[in-house]
Amino acid sequence: MTQQQIVEQLRATFPDKLGTWIEMTNGSEYQRRIGSYLEIASPEIVKELCLYLRDAKELAFNSLLLISTLDNGDGSLSVVYHIESTTHAHRLALKVTLNSDHAIVPSVTGVWAHANWQEREAWDMMGIRFAGHPDHRRILLDEDYPGHPLRKDFKEPDFYHGMKVPN
Amino acid sequence: MSELLEGRTIKHSTLPTTTHVHAAEAVEPRRLHTEEMVLNMGPQHPSTHGVLRLEVVLDGEIVVDVIPHIGYLHRCFEKHAEMLTYPQIIPYVDRMDYIAAMSGEHGYVTAVERMMNIEVPEKVEYIRVLFAELQRIASHLIAIGTYGLDAGAFTPFLYCFRDREDILEMFEKTCGARFLYNYMWVGGLSHDLHPDVLSMCRTFILKSRKTHKEINDLLTMNHIFVERTGGVGVLDAQVAVNAGASGPMLRACGVKWDIRKNDPYSIYDRFDFDVAIGSNNIGQLGDAFNRHWVRMQEWEQSLNIIEQILEQYPAQDTTSVQSAIPKRLKPPAGEIYSRTETPRGELGYYIVSKDNVKPWRVKVRSPAFSNLSLLPLISRGYLVADLVVILGSIDIVLGEVDR
Numbered sequence: 017m018t019q020q021q022i023v024e025q026l027r028a029t030f031p032d033k034l035g036t037w038i039e040m041t042n043g044s045e046y047q048r049r050i051g052s053y054l055e056i057a058s059p060e061i062v063k064e065l066c067l068y069l070r071d072a073k074e075l076a077f078n079s080l081l082l083i084s085t086l087d088n089g090d091g092s093l094s095v096v097y098h099i100e101s102t103t104h105a106h107r108l109a110l111k112v113t114l115n116s117d118h119a120i121v122p123s124v125t126g127v128w129a130h131a132n133w134q135e136r137e138a139w140d141m142m143g144i145r146f147a148g149h150p151d152h153r154r155i156l157l158d159e160d161y162p163g164h165p166l167r168k169d170f171k172e173p174d175f176y177h178g179m180k181v182p183n
Numbered sequence: 184m185s186e187l188l189e190g191r192t193i194k195h196s197t198l199p200t201t202t203h204v205h206a207a208e209a210v211e212p213r214r215l216h217t218e219e220m221v222l223n224m225g226p227q228h229p230s231t232h233g234v235l236r237l238e239v240v241l242d243g244e245i246v247v248d249v250i251p252h253i254g255y256l257h258r259c260f261e262k263h264a265e266m267l268t269y270p271q272i273i274p275y276v277d278r279m280d281y282i283a284a285m286s287g288e289h290g291y292v293t294a295v296e297r298m299m300n301i302e303v304p305e306k307v308e309y310i311r312v313l314f315a316e317l318q319r320i321a322s323h324l325i326a327i328g329t330y331g332l333d334a335g336a337f338t339p340f341l342y343c344f345r346d347r348e349d350i351l352e353m354f355e356k357t358c359g360a361r362f363l364y365n366y367m368w369v370g371g372l373s374h375d376l377h378p379d380v381l382s383m384c385r386t387f388i389l390k391s392r393k394t395h396k397e398i399n400d401l402l403t404m405n406h407i408f409v410e411r412t413g414g415v416g417v418l419d420a421q422v423a424v425n426a427g428a429s430g431p432m433l434r435a436c437g438v439k440w441d442i443r444k445n446d447p448y449s450i451y452d453r454f455d456f457d458v459a460i461g462s463n464n465i466g467q468l469g470d471a472f473n474r475h476w477v478r479m480q481e482w483e484q485s486l487n488i489i490e491q492i493l494e495q496y497p498a499q500d501t502t503s504v505q506s507a508i509p510k511r512l513k514p515p516a517g518e519i520y521s522r523t524e525t526p527r528g529e530l531g532y533y534i535v536s537k538d539n540v541k542p543w544r545v546k547v548r549s550p551a552f553s554n555l556s557l558l559p560l561i562s563r564g565y566l567v568a569d570l571v572v573i574l575g576s577i578d579i580v581l582g583e584v585d586r
Contacts, residue, residue, distance in 0.1 A: 040517050043300050050297070051519045079424050082520065084533045084546040096533065098520050098548075102424055102440060109520065130427025133556040141261070156254035156585060165262050 017106055022075065023054055029068060033061045038111075053096065053109035062112055063122040063148075069099065069108075070127050076101045077108065080128035083135060085142035087168045093119050093144055099128075114144065116167070123149040141166040217243055224570075226255050232329065232574070233581030237558075244566050249559045253552075256585040264545035269295055269369060269512040272545065277363040279547065280583040282325055285318035285354070286525035287583075288367040293448050294521035294532035295369045298514040303370060303507055306500045308450045310376050311367060313384070313492045314354070315449075316485040320391065321350040322526035323478045323485075326578040330475055331402050333575035334411045339402045346394050349387050353380050370508040384493055388486055395482055403479055412475060413466030416561040416573035420469065426560065427553040430528025431481065432577060435461035435473035442524035454491045456484045471576035478578075481526075513540050527551050527578060551583040 017025075023037050035055030040048045056062065069077040077099045086094040093116045100107040112121055123146035124131045135146045136155040143164035146152065153159065162173050172181055225236040234255035240248040260279060264272050276291045277284040289311055296303060303311075328343030351361045356377040358366040366373050402408055418428065420436040433440055441458040443451040459480030461473030514536040522531035528550030535544040554577050562573045 040519075042515055042517075043297075047297055047300065047519070050521060051517055053518070078421075080427060081522070081529070082531055082533060082546065082548040084544075086535060086544050089543075096518075098531070098533070102438070105445065128427070129422070129425050129560075130553060130556070133552065134427075141259075156257045158254075165259055 017074065017104065019049065019052060019106070019108060022106065022108055025072075025075070026054070026065070026069075030061060030065060033058050033065075049107075053111045056110055056112045059112045059114055059121045062110075063124055063127065065110075066097070066099075066124045066127045074104075076103050078102055080124070080130045080134070081107070083124075083131060083138055085138045085144055085166065087116070087142065087166065088113070089168050091116050093142060093167075095121055095138065095144060097124070116143075119143060120145040120147055122147050125149055140164070143167060219247060222567075226252075232579060235555075235579070235581055235584070237570070237574075239567065239570065241567065244568075246562050246565055246567060246570055249562050249570065251555060251558055253555070253581070253584050256581045258586065260547065260586040261545055264542060266541065268540045269514070269542065272542075273368065274363065274365045277365060278582060279549070279586055280525065280527065280530075280551070280580050281362060282580050283318050283322040283526045284363050285314050285366065286322070286523070287530065288364065289315045289449070290521070290523035290525065290530040291532055292367045292369050293523055294519060294534055295512070295514065297521050298517065298519050298534060298536060299369075299509065299512070301370045301507060301509065304500075304502045304504070305450075306497050306502055307371055307504050307507070309492055309496050310372060310504070312449055312451065312454075313376075313489060313496075314357075314366070316488050316492075317350045317353065317384075319485045319526045320482055321347045323482050324350075326478055326526070327398060327402070327475065327482075330575045330578075331408070333571050334408055336402055336405065336408060339398050342394055342397060342401075346391055349383070349390070353377075353383050353387075356380060356383075368505075368508055369512055371506065372504040375504045381493060381496065381498070384489060388490060391482075391486055395479070395486075399479065403476065409465055409472060412470065412472040412572055412576065414470050414472075415565060415569045416471045416576060417467055418469040418557065418561050422560065423469070423557070426557050428528070428557055429550050429553060430524070430526070431459075431474050431477040432528065432554045432557070434459060435477045436469035437461055442522055442529055446522065448521075448523055453495070454488045456488050459484060471572050474576040474578075511540070513538065514542075522548070525550060527580065527583070528554060547586060549583045549586060551577075551579045551581075552586075555579050555584055 027034055035057040037054050040051030069075050079100045079102055081098040081100055084096040092113050094111050094113045097110040123135055135149055138144050140154040140156050163170050220241045222239045222241055224239055226234040236252040238250040260275055263275055276287045280287045324343040324347045328340035331339040355361050357380055358364050358374050418436055420438050423433050423436045437460050439458050439460055444458055459477045461468050461477055466472035516536055516538040518535040520531055520533045522529050530550055531548030533546040534542055537543040562570050
């Protein structure tokens, strides 16, 4: 299936819940395929949507490639899911945008086991909470580290555990 | 399956598999009391291949659970990348997967070139693929050699490092560095191929084929090694896909999935090679032995690719390797997820550009990170000694896990 067909099918199944399909304008067909994404208007349907994407026979998105996070610099954060079907050889990117003061999105660990560490990293680095995650801890930094470094407004602390942080 | 294996089938011993055997059951007839114990492996432990701490919950000698603690080598590459221009990021990319820095660079420059729509000269593509494949062999040599060490075989390790030296020498002649190259640039290369390298490659192929056979005789077909690794750390194919395994780890489960074939980049579509997968002939599909076996086969396939490159290489082409490098690197606004196959698996770069000389966001899909996350899944129910073998078979590089 082409990405347009997949998006059409999703729109029919989840009316009014999806946002716009952002297509890369420049470049070849291949570049458009790896550079376009679908926006999801309501974050609360993420898990339901992902389950549908995985289990619908003609879609069969059995593999989660990457969960990426993004600070848009305007008080909003995004979570981007890159997913792929190894059986049908098609892929798709989904983007959910959240308010940075209340960044919470349903966990997709139950859909793809790969999401476990990916979501822990997203929480660690960007401070996005994943509702229903089985092991919601930091992964790379210490549990008591102040703040989430990949946010654009992150300020490195002067002291950490009584030690001066070198500049 | 290679000729070496034809007609030969070694099954690991008929002892009951240790999976899901609880210590309590084993000692029940003797009415012994057992309880769980927590043991720390690492961060400084010879078999963890770097600074990794494993919190192991044990019942007797049987692993009940493993909790990996990572981050000891965390340098926040992604934050650094936001403060640097696109070419300045390349040296940082080297320091992620330091065992296969060339492959990491290849992934990064491919991603940026795809964003900017840059056509790279054919000669440059040939050199890149040649070096990426040499790097794959060098990385697999380390993986195979140290894996032998994990399983108690010391000699293959020395042979592997001896051969790897030849590859490093070729890199050194061409770009001056042995480990961290900063060789592949966006749109080109830092130096042209050294004139000696092609002939060195020819000698290397002959020598390497011989070593390949030697390692197979010494290690792969060694009964002790097969007993030690066969049927250990078995991973089911469906679980592997769902849990994000990639590279040899995924192919050992019998899934024929290789980015070089399934989503070709550079000029990989011009070469004829097989995607190595695991089998049931020795050990069990998806076990630690098959991960080693897939690496052995990939080594052979990489040699085949290099042979084809030597035949096709446009030696008369005098194009400068820097002719396609743009004066100013400023990708148009947009985002891209581009991936390549490194020795460890699928290395992906998600880059967001806001029409600036610095990227807005660079996110790495690290194959070692994703593969390591499967460790608890495949080591429950095995012995502590097996845990070392399972961890070695994943072939992690902590620089890439922690970034």
